[in-house]
Every structure is written in C-alpha cells, then in structure tokens.
Amino acid sequence: MCGITGKYNFKYSEPIDRSVAEEMIKVITHRGPDDEGSYFNSNGNLFLGHRRLSIIDLSTGHQPLSNEDGTIWIVFNGEIYNFPELKKELISYGHKFRTHSDTEVIVHAYEQWGKESFSKLNGMYAFALWDNKEQELIITRDPFGIKPVYYFVNNNSIIFGSEIKSILTNSEVSREVDTTALYNYFTFTYVPSPYTVFKDIFKLKPGHFISIKSKSVSIKRFYYNTTQIINYKNEKEIIRQLQEHIYNAVKRQMISDVPIGAMLSGGVDSSTVATIMSQISDSPIKTFTVGFEDDFELNELKDAKFIADKIGSEHYELVVSSEDYNKLLPFSVWHMEEPVATGSILAYYMICKLAASKVKVVLTGQGADEPFAGYPRHLGEYYGKYYRAIPMPLRNFIISPLINSLKRNEQLKRAVFSLEEPITEKRFLRIYQTLQKELTKELYTQNGFDWESLTLGAIQEWQNDAAGFDDLNKLLYSDSRLSLPDNLLLYGDKMAMAVSLEARVPFLDLELMRFVESIPSKFKINGLTQKYLLKKAVSKWIPEEVIRKKKIGFATPIDTWFQNELKSEVEEKLLSEGSAIRKYLNAEVIKKMIEDHAAKREDYKRPLLSFLTFEIWHEMFIKNSNKI
Incomplete structure (x- = not known):
C-alpha cells in the first residue's frame, strides 16, 4: 500500500x-x-x-x-x-x-x-x-x-x-x-x-x-456487477461454496513479503479471518484488540482474548480513555481530511498504531455486515412490509406518537420513521439519515432548503444496478457501495496509512462478493437471526458461543462521554461566537440538543459528533488555510 x-x-x-x-x-x-x-x-x-x-x-x-x-x-x-x-x-x-x-x-x-x-x-x-x-x-x-x-x-x-x-x-x-x-x-x-x-x-x-x-x-x-439473485435450493451446497470462497479470499490476501497480523474484536467476522489465518500460517499470527476504560459494558477485550487463546496467536491489546479521545480527535480529523463522524475512528487509529509497531499488514473483518445483513436496519427492512401493512391511522395516531414519546431510543424512532415510507429510495434515505425531519427543518438556517431532494441522488445512484433484487438485497447493495467506501473503508484507509500500515478486507474479495450478492434474502435473515448463512458457514472455524453472541460492532462510549467528560468541550467548540457551524446551523437548536443529550432525554451522539468533527475540520482546513 x-x-x-x-x-x-x-x-x-x-x-x-x-x-x-x-x-x-x-x-x-x-x-x-x-x-x-x-x-x-x-x-x-x-x-x-x-x-x-x-x-x-x-x-x-x-x-x-x-x-x-x-x-x-x-x-x-x-x-x-x-x-x-x-x-x-x-x-x-x-x-x-x-x-x-x-x-x-x-x-x-x-x-x-x-x-x-x-x-x-x-x-x-x-x-x-x-x-x-x-x-x-x-x-x-x-x-x-x-x-x-x-x-x-x-x-x-x-x-x-x-x-x-x-x-x-x-x-x-x-x-x-x-x-x-x-x-x-x-x-x-x-x-x-x-x-x-x-x-x-x-x-x-x-x-x-x-x-x-x-x-x-x-x-x-468499468466495473458492473451483473450478478443476479439465484434461487438456490440446497442450503448445504450454498454453505459449502461460501466456506470455499471465504477460505480462498483470506488465503489470497495473506500474500506478502513482510509480517502480517489480524485485527480481532472477538466477533464473528474478525474471529473467522483470524482463525483461517492461523490455520494457513506456519507460525503464530499476531492479533490486535482495542477496549475502553471505566468498565465500558460493550468492551470486547475478553471475547478477543478468548479467540486469541484458542488459535494460539501472539495477542496485543490497548485501552482508550475519554482523555485519549479528546486529545487525539483533531489528529484523526487531520488525517481523515474530510469530516466523517463515526465514533470508532479514533479507536481504530490507536489499534492501527499498536499493530504498526509489530507488523506492516493486517487483515480485518470489515465488509461482512453490509452484504450479509448484519445491521439492525437490515432486519427492519426485511420485515418492514408487515409494519406498512398495519392500517395507516393506527400507525400515525397510536404507534408513531407512542414511540416518539419515549426517551432516547433513537434507533427505534428512526425505524418507525423510515419503515412507514413505501417508496424504496425515500425509505433508504430515512434509514441512513441521523436527524429526524422536523429537527432538520429547525437546524438548517436556509429557508425552504430541500434537503431530501439533495440527498436522494446519492442513493438512487446505485439502485439501477439492483433493479431485479428484493428490497433487502437492494439495501445491502447500496450499503456496500455507499456507506462502506465513503465511511468505513475511508477511515480504514486513512487511519491505517497515518501510521504506515496496510489494512486488508478479505470479505470484499471480488469472487466472494459476486457469490454473496447472488444469495436470496431468506438465507441472510432467518427469523431474527441475521447473517444466517454466514454464521452457518463459519461454524466450521469458530466456536458456537462466538456465533450466538449478540453483535456489538465497533462500539465506543461516546454517548456517555458527551453527557459527562466531553460535554464542556462540545459546548465550547459549537456554541462559541466564532464557531463555523453557526453559519450553517441554528446554534440555539444545537444548544438544546446538547442539553437534551446530557439530560438523557434524547440520544443525539451521532449528530453532535458530526457537528464537532465539522468544526474541528473547518478550523484546520478552511480557517487556517495557509497550512496544509
């Protein structure tokens, strides 16, 4: 790289x-x-x-x-x-x-x-x-x-x-x-x-x-995915083919003339990659994990250590604090170069820095959730037709007001807001957006601003390719070409390269992806089990308790930090008279969002992080325009 x-x-x-x-x-x-x-x-x-x-x-x-x-x-x-x-x-x-x-x-x-x-x-x-x-x-x-x-x-x-x-x-x-x-x-x-x-x-x-x-x-x-959904009949045969594709993808991406390692969270995807690597390698591989201080309940240090012990890897881990986050956030914005507000960016940078001290190349589990249906939004989209079948008066006057009256529950509120929309592209936009429509109107300082038409184009861009897919596979197709390259893969590249580390993503191997995108939705979600076929396939390599474990993802304590340790930092950056964000968003609305989040009335961690990231970016790249 x-x-x-x-x-x-x-x-x-x-x-x-x-x-x-x-x-x-x-x-x-x-x-x-x-x-x-x-x-x-x-x-x-x-x-x-x-x-x-x-x-x-x-x-x-x-x-x-x-x-x-x-x-x-x-x-x-x-x-x-x-x-x-x-x-x-x-x-x-x-x-x-x-x-x-x-x-x-x-x-x-x-x-x-x-x-x-x-x-x-x-x-x-x-x-x-x-x-x-x-x-x-x-x-x-x-x-x-x-x-x-x-x-x-x-x-x-x-x-x-x-x-x-x-x-x-x-x-x-x-x-x-x-x-x-x-x-x-x-x-x-x-x-x-x-x-x-x-x-x-x-x-x-x-x-x-x-x-x-x-x-x-x-x-x-130059690249068109011409894959069509295939009506596979034999589940065992699909699993066998998937196992073969996954193994070959990992093996292909282990090619290197320098030492390689693996990012290990203890979840299904990274555990699968690390386990296959350990089987192929002639010597113990090196694995790397990040956690958070203060008994953060979603820490994966123990889970990662369990897999590391099982495969006999040379394991390294580190712990991130709120002080680390506050100190290094500007550094991560500098290397990202464009604002991307994902809470795990800073933690990913720190684990990359640790890995770079031991190896030049790591394989990661990134890229599996999008094509295999690993996120909550995928479950909602798969079963959303049943919600839309509920009579509109019942949805509009009972269910929706009840859900919106709940404290916080941002994910559930967004689900109700998005799943009621019958038009596919507009529904996907509601799934992706981080702000409710009414709040958006209050925030934007430009009167009559048509944000919906503006943002729909990004989603419609890829939908022609997936015209023959069912709704879930349409969403998975968009995820793999929208949020992956411009969010997760972008920070994966920038944070790894900031410390001269190459990060590879075997789940996005072209041959593997062509196969995965031909699989019907019924094999990706079964009942309430997401990534159903993937979990069946990787049971060949990883323990059942890892497969059954509730998905955590790359979770961080930003929610709590914005209520406590970092609240004053957020207020100072966003509400000062000279803040750049005042030019684009209503400062009084931002102030109320900070207060509501701190009081645990609402969950605004994602938009607040996006505002804070933009403010730091603007100060670095626009205000101080004489510097690179």
Missing part, C-alpha cells in the same frame, strides 16, 4: 512546477515511508508521484514503473491479489517481466487488454496510468472503493492524489466549503462520492476511471 499523486496540464501544456511536485509527494510521506519516486513526461506538463510502503517485491518494486519501452507509466496504491494468475496468463501471451510486483502486472494487462483489464483485477487499488502513445492519462479506483483517490479539475489541469493534502499544495486550488456536500454530510455523517466538503475537490466513485485525452476529461464506469 502506498500513496499516489500527480498533475497534468492537459490544455496549455505548461511545465509542472517541480518544487510543487516535490511538496505533493512530501505531504503523503506517512503513506509510504520506504521509498519515493516521480516521473515527468518529455514536455514536462505531466507529473506522477509516489510514496511506497514496501509489501511485495521489496527489492525491485520501485515506482513510478514503466513497460519495456517506456511508453506506459504507472503509480499504484494497493494490492492485486490475483496478480500471480494474471501474470502467468500474460507470460503465455509473450509478455516479459522485470520485477515480481503486482504493479507491473497492471501495466502488461493494460498492454494486452486495454481498459477492459481493469475489471480483471481482484484487489484494492487506486492508480494513475500514463499512455504516452495515446497521450492519455487514466486514473482508476477499485470496484468497492477500498482505496480512495481524489481529484481537482479546471479548464487547464487535473490534480489528483490518494489524499486531499497533495491537491491543496497547488495555488490554483481554493479552500471553500461545498454547501451541497456539507448538507449531505449532516444527513449521512459522511459525504457520498463523488463529492467532498471541499468545493471543486471530488472523490472518484468506486469502479470508475477518469480519462484525460485530446484536452478533454471524461469519467466512465
């Missing part, structure tokens, strides 16, 4: 300022401390930059890398797990290789198949490829958006990078808030691709590439 950056003055062909190019590489040093490199074309108007974290082919994997005659150049971030098979096929066509790296396979695959080669790559990646013969620059992001890539385009240039900091080193890039993206952020607690909160800086959508050729810029999609 590495960091890429670059610039192409495609219209007027002015030479790239080499001092700026050096700075673009320098600001992403943390992504690749082992090596750096750059390439300038003969005209000097194209620059590709690279920072390397050496994982595969330690001695000859320097980048930028070219083909034999120097007509194709690439900078690459990520891993291609099926590169040995592709390399063997390419050799049969007469291609000759100078290195043992997966990067060179991409170059020769492009020579052989052109842009169609991108859909053959099973891995996590973002790369920029310069075709000198065609005078074309191509920037590509993997199908599930595991690796990020950002870009800025004006009428003369495109500037891109693994991180926004590289783009901001250029004087032509101004620092302004994109208000459309900002309200998307307040709705989702992250910004769906292709937008960022920076005006005119975008994220390339998963499975897409940018082409810059003949002085024009176009964006095209």
